[in-house]
Amino acid sequence: MTHSPADHSHHDHSHAPEVTSTNERKVLISLVLISVFMVVELVGGLISGSLALLADAGHMLSDALALALAYAAFRFGRRSADQQRTFGYARLEVVAGFVNSLTLFAIVLWILYEAWQRFQSPYEILAGPMLGVAVAGLIVNLVVIWILTRGDAEHVNIRGALLHAVGDLLGSVGAVGAAIIIAYTGWTPIDPILSVLVSMLILRSAWKLLKASLHILLEGAPEGASADDIKSHLLNVDGVSDVSHVHVWSLTSGKALATLHVTPVDAKDARNVVAAVEAALHQRFGISHATIAVDWEDTAKCSLATVETSDHAHNCSEEHGPQDLQVRAKP
The missing domain is CATH 1.20.1510.10 (Cation efflux protein transmembrane domain)
Known part of the structure; x- marks a missing residue:
């Protein structure tokens, strides 16, 4: 789709x-x-x-x-x-x-x-x-x-x-x-x-x-927003099972960006998890733009889909089994 x-x-x-x-x-x-x-x-x-x-x-x-x-x-x-x-x-x-x-x-x-x-x-x-x-x-x-x-x-x-x-x-x-x-x-x-x-x-x-x-x-992490800090904070977000591949840097003064993978507790709740992670990144670390990949262990048969956290979501049908979604947080 x-x-x-x-x-x-x-x-x-x-x-x-x-x-x-x-x-x-x-x-x-x-x-x-x-x-x-x-x-x-x-x-x-x-x-x-x-x-x-x-x-x-x-x-x-x-x-x-x-x-x-x-x-x-x-x-x-x-x-x-x-x-x-x-x-x-x-x-x-x-x-x-x-x-x-x-x-x-x-x-x-x-x-x-x-x-x-x-x-x-x-x-x-x-x-x-x-x-x-x-x-x-x-x-x-x-x-x-x-x-x-x-x-x-x-x-x-x-x-x-x-x-x-x-x-x-x-x-x-x-x-x-x-x-x-x-x-x-x-x-x-x-x-x-x-x-x-x-x-x-x-x-x-x-x-x-x-x-x-x-x-x-040198793409260094902003002060107070190291990869470990972000991972520790996001693991406390409801619905998040794991956080990995965290990269955070500043484009220029006061403009932080991040990419990371999150594993939801429930695959069907991926959209809500991404929205919660996006909000947590903005509120706690001031990260205005994040690219969030949603994955879990039994990934495979479903084609990669892109989800906008503000409106549209691609969901693989039940017949395709587990999915791997890359979710781009709205800047």
Whole structure:
């Protein structure tokens, strides 16, 4: 027994998550602000001779590149799924987050190298221009952070851009502190010292972002939704006898998917079991799309059938004996 195409015409099986215009707009505004002030800070660093300002300008350059990547990823993410990319382009956002983390590591290495050079050959720093630019940078970074924390701040790409902005903020705070100390004491080594301290904080953030984005790219299970966790939970669902072949991963930030096999206690109750499993996956683990194969031991004579949990069900007739159903949960 088969369905005609019309039977499924009212369903939308596109799995590509929606990319919001709000996230896209936040990234674009932040990109413009960071790019403009990056030039100001670079000029200020060259004039004053401050490594703290130059380091922060370099970090702002990485911010601008990261935000440009994020914006491009959002634009691509709006493309619809096609025959070659059935999940759409949403994972480009995770790739951008991964690149963001790598640029942070590169900036840290550059800061450490420049700091070592400054320790070897200290030179005069103009505290006045340094302080003025640092305070302005502090204000710009606070504005950018405020923009990025409005709404979906846990999105992996927004989080990446936010970590960059926080790193910039710390750099600006360090530059302000260094400028004040130099103005009152003339002790210039404080400039590279504070730059190194800021780079350590940036390194910690970069490591967290690298792990989070790489985990998604490697098809890792979302936090709190391991295969063992899912199996243990589903074995408590009424009508479920066994759970096997569990695979769970994230398509992008906050979009979990899963495939698994379940064995019902009563073969005739397969439809209700699948509906209960689908609900349990969504309520307990936030899994919005699951492909569930229903099987049991004496499988064979009945042809494979596909069941939509929301409406249509194929049932082998009694004369065909035990059945093997693959049930696709409605996304």
